Amino acid sequence: MNKKNRIKTIILDFDGTIADTKDSIIQTIQATLDELGIQRANESDIKNLIGLPLRETFVRVAHLTDRNMQEKAIALYREKYNQISLNTVKLFPDVKETLKELHDNGLTITVASGKGKEALLNLLDRMGIARYISLVFGEQDVKNKKPAPDMALLILEKTNSGPQETLVVGDTVYDMAMGQEAGCITCGVSYGNHTEEQLKSRNPDFIIGKFAEITGIIGGIYQL
Known part of the structure; x- marks a missing residue:
């Protein structure tokens, strides 16, 4: 160079x-899926996708292909993240x-x-x-x-x-x-x-x- x-x-x-922030992201993804009534994702899959946009993460780990469900998941995630991140x-x-x-x-x-x-x-x-x-x-x-x-x-x-x-x-x-x-x-x-x-x-x-x-x-x- x-x-x-x-x-x-x-x-x-x-x-x-x-x-x-790994624990905060994993916990918030799982809490979001729990509220949506969707099976929890594999933690290693979430970890490998950290850094990508939330929408893409939810598509990959939870197979959320419906746009409205994606928007709901993103909104729930953002709502939950600030509190979960306080101690994580x-x-x-x-x-x-x-x-x-x-x-x-x-x-x-x-x-x-x-x-x-x-x-x-x-x-x-x-x-x-x-x-x-x-x-x-x-x-x-x-x-x-x-x-x-x-x-x-x-x-x-x-x-x-x-x-x-x-x-x-x-x-x-x-x-x-x-x-x-x-x-x-x-x-x-x-x-x-x-x-x-x-x-x-x-x-x-x-x-x-x-x-x-x-x-x-x-x-x-x-x-x-």
């Missing part, structure tokens, strides 16, 4: 990258400190998530990291959601950043696909919802095992 480029912007996924979501180690360091070094930090915007903003605020985030995009903000590149392209436009000045960090192959299709540098995190082997199948530029290693990537390969 071109060492004269400087990383200006970071695009972070939320679920499985910034915060451990936590930041991964060193996230807050790393975000502060990156922010203080002048990088623009953004979040691109398949999560609903309201829940996303509430969680960022509750966890005390909203102050470090310049832009937040949830599933309602683009027509074509991950793994499509639309959200990353929107962030490039809003921040006036070039693709090779932008690092996309996520825990799933959907994040890697989004970043690669937008021409960005990509970094997978192996502690989230997809395994290192799954991430390697997308050939990201980097794979890290701890969130704090982002600063090493930026400082070691580029000028921080």
Whole structure:
């Protein structure tokens, strides 16, 4: 890669990258299916689909093909999620400190998530990291959601950043696909919802095992 480029912007996924939300998502999916009177889904199937839009998740894990049922499931999920997430979501180690360091070094930090915007903003605020985030995009903000590149392209436009000045960090192959299709540098995190082997199948530029290693990537390969 071109060492004269400087990383200006970071695009972070939320679920499985910034915060451990696996239990909150699984519990809310199952509670939603319970209320709809539908058989509970396989937990490993839910885990592998974290990062995709809710509609697609319900189609895949519960075979909800009726549009009205999909809308009802999504509404119920959003209604239940805020309460369930109160005691089930936590930041991964060193996230807050790393975000502060990156922010203080002048990088623009953004979040691109398949999560609903309201829940996303509430969680960022509750966890005390909203102050470090310049832009937040949830599933309602683009027509074509991950793994499509639309959200990353929107962030490039809003921040006036070039693709090779932008690092996309996520825990799933959907994040890697989004970043690669937008021409960005990509970094997978192996502690989230997809395994290192799954991430390697997308050939990201980097794979890290701890969130704090982002600063090493930026400082070691580029000028921080």
